Amino acid sequence: MKWSRFAATxxxxxxxxxxxxxxxxxxxxxxxxxxxxxxxxxxxLIGLYLAPGFEAPRAWFKSxxxxxxxxxxxxxVFLVPYALYxxxxxxxxxxxxxxxxxxxxxxxxxFAIAPVANPKKLNWQDFVVLLWLMIPILTGQIAGIWLKPxxxxxxxxxxxxxxxxxxxxxxxxxxxSGYEFVFSMSxxxxxxxxxxxxxxxxxxxxxxxRFIGWNPHWRGPQPFIFDYVTIFMFIAVTEELxxxxxxxxxxxxxxxxxxxxxxxxxxxxGLSHILHAPFPxxxxxxLATVAGWFYGxxxxxxxxxxxxxxxxxxxxxLWRTFFTIAR
Numbered sequence: 001m002k003w004s005r006f007a008a009t010x011x012x013x014x015x016x017x018x019x020x021x022x023x024x025x026x027x028x029x030x031x032x033x034x035x036x037x038x039x040x041x042x043x044x045l046i047g048l049y050l051a052p053g054f055e056a057p058r059a060w061f062k063s064x065x066x067x068x069x070x071x072x073x074x075x076x077v078f079l080v081p082y083a084l085y086x087x088x089x090x091x092x093x094x095x096x097x098x099x100x101x102x103x104x105x106x107x108x109x110x111f112a113i114a115p116v117a118n119p120k121k122l123n124w125q126d127f128v129v130l131l132w133l134m135i136p137i138l139t140g141q142i143a144g145i146w147l148k149p150x151x152x153x154x155x156x157x158x159x160x161x162x163x164x165x166x167x168x169x170x171x172x173x174x175x176x177s178g179y180e181f182v183f184s185m186s187x188x189x190x191x192x193x194x195x196x197x198x199x200x201x202x203x204x205x206x207x208x209x210r211f212i213g214w215n216p217h218w219r220g221p222q223p224f225i226f227d228y229v230t231i232f233m234f235i236a237v238t239e240e241l242x243x244x245x246x247x248x249x250x251x252x253x254x255x256x257x258x259x260x261x262x263x264x265x266x267x268x269x270g271l272s273h274i275l276h277a278p279f280p281x282x283x284x285x286x287l288a289t290v291a292g293w294f295y296g297x298x299x300x301x302x303x304x305x306x307x308x309x310x311x312x313x314x315x316x317x318l319w320r321t322f323f324t325i326a327r
Contacts, residue, residue, distance in 0.1 A: 002055075002056035003054075003056045003057060005054055005056075005181075006050060006051065006053075006054035006056060006057050009050060009054075009181060010046065010047055010050055013046055013050075014043055014046070016229075017039075017042060017043075017046070018039065020226075021035065021038075021039055021042075025038070025149070028149035028150070029149075030148075030149055033088045034088050034089045034148065034149075036088060037084055037085055037086075037087055037088020037089055038085060038088065038089065038146075038148070038149075038152075040084045040088075041081040041082070041084045041085040041146075041155070042081075042155065044080060044081045044084065045081045045155060045158045045159060045162065046158065048077070048078065048081075048159075048162035048166070049158050049161050049162045049165070050181065051166075052162075052165040052166055052169045052170060052179060053165065053179050053180055053181040054180070054181060055180070058169060058170065061166075061170045062169075062170050062173065065170055065171065066112075067112055068109070068112050068113055070112065070171075071108040071109050071111075071112035071113075071171060074108055074166060074171075075101075075104050075105055075108050075109075078100070078104045078159070078162065078163060078166075079097075079100060079101065079104070081155075081159070082096070082097060082100055082145075082146075085146060085148075089148045091146075091147055091148045095144075096144065096145040096146075096147075099136075099141075099144075099145055100145060100156075100159065103132075103133070103136065103159070103160065103163060104159075104163045106128075106129065106132050107129045107132060107133060107163055107164065107167035107168075108163070108166070108167055108171060110125050110128060110129055110167070111125065111129070111167055111168075111171040111172040112171055115172075116172060118253075119172065119173050119174060119175065120175070120250070120253035121250060121253040121254040122247075122250040122251060122253070122254045125172075126168075126172075126246070126250060129164075129167060129168075130242065130246065130247065133160055133163065133164050133242065134242055134272070136160075137157070137160065137238070138272055138275060139275065142156035142157065142160070143156070154230070154234045157234045157235070157238050158233075158234065160238065161237060161238050161241060164241055164242065164246075165179055165241060168246055174246065174249070174250070176249055176303055177241070177245035177246060177249055177305070178244065178245050178249070178299060178302075178303045178304045178305040178306075178307075178308075179241055179245050179305050180304065180305070180306070181306065182304070182306060183306055183310075186302065187302050187304050187306055187307045187310070188307075188310065190298055190301055190302060190307055191298050191306075191307045191308075191310035191311045191314070192311075192314075194294040194295070194297050194298040194307075194308075194311045195294070195311045195314050195315060197294050197297075198290065198291055198294040198311070198315060199315075201290055202287055202290055202291065202315075205286065205287065205290065206287055206323075209283045209286065209287075210283075211283040211284065211286075211287055212319070212323045212324070213323065213324050214322070214323060215322070215323060215324035216321065216322045217321065217322075218321060218322075224317065224321060227317050227320065227321070228313055228314070228317045231313045231316045231317050231320075232309055232310070232312075232313035235312075235313070235316060236308075236309040236310075236312035236313040236316065237305065237309050239269070239312065240295065240299070240305045240308045240309045240312055241305060243265055243268065243269045243272075243292065243295075244265065244295060244296055244299040244305060244308050245299070245305050247265050247268065248261050248262055248265040248296055248299065248300075249261075251264055251265060258300055262293065262296040262297070262300060263293070265292060265296055266289050266290075266292035266293040266295075266296055267289055267292070268292075269288055269289065269291070269292035269295070270284075270285040270286065270287075270288040270289025270290075270291075270292055271285055271289075272288070273285055273288040291312070291315060294311060295308040295311055295312050296308070298310070298311045
């Protein structure tokens with residue numbers, strides 16, 4: 001029973017994306033074997049993504065996985081999805097394999113070979129691993145791995161969430177990250193409050209900076225909900241894990257100040273958007289910094305990434321649906 005919540009969530013997402021795959025994959029000239037291998041690869045990636053976010057599997061793996069041999073075995077498991085994908089599609093490329101190998105090997109090996117001195121604070125190992133995982137996302141280097149039937153770079157995002165959560169939560173032993181797939185009315189309420197707080201500030205700032213413009217393209221509730229779910233899973237959880245669950249969380253331990261860590265993390269989150277065209281995109285940096293403060297507030301109160309990711313995904317989904325970037 002302890003693993004039931006994890007199993008139920010995995011099964012629900014498996015059904016959701018099976019339905020979506022039936023709708024989308026038939027648009028492409030794929031054989032049944034190719035479709036099955038892509039789905040099997042995806043299913044395992046989602047399982048790795050979810051496992052550290054539930055108390056029972058996280059505690060079990062933390063008790064079992066220690067040292068370089070466990071890190072090597074975990075690395076092998078993380079490469080199985082690509083093996084399944086290649087076995088069915090025939091789309092094996094050494095450069096893609098090398099990217100996945102490198103992305104997973106360094107974080108897992110770092111914490112297994114060189115444990116941190118103080119798990120509650122930022123250590124030099126944390127800087128190395130965070131940069132290693134975040135730079136490929138910020139510079140667009142996660143594309144070009146899963147190319148059949150089209151570029152499926154969201155699969156690399158899920159891969160990176162899995163690697164990051166397993167490295168920090170299981171091998172490093174980071175506590176209070178908030179990477180817990182648990183929702184409550186109070187979490188949802190505070191997510192909504194922080195969304196409204198952001199909207200009150202961001203809308204006038206965005207229009208004043210000529211960063212956003214009104215451009216609604218509502219396609220109905222079903223596409224909106226699906227957009228929200230995919231943004232939540234592939235964008236919001238990724239960024240909230242790294243910025244709030246890890247950086248803000250560990251900075252708080254280093255600085256002994258919740259608000260200072262939140263402020264610094266907000267600025268770092270804003271600066272992470274500077275590469276968006278036109279470079280340097282200072283307007284994006286300003287709005288993202290404001291957003292980062294409210295995401296950090298949602299996270300801080302409940303120590304839950306579900307709160308900050310809910311706010312984050314709502315901002316992104318409404319922005320894409322009703323606004324456009326002004327040029």
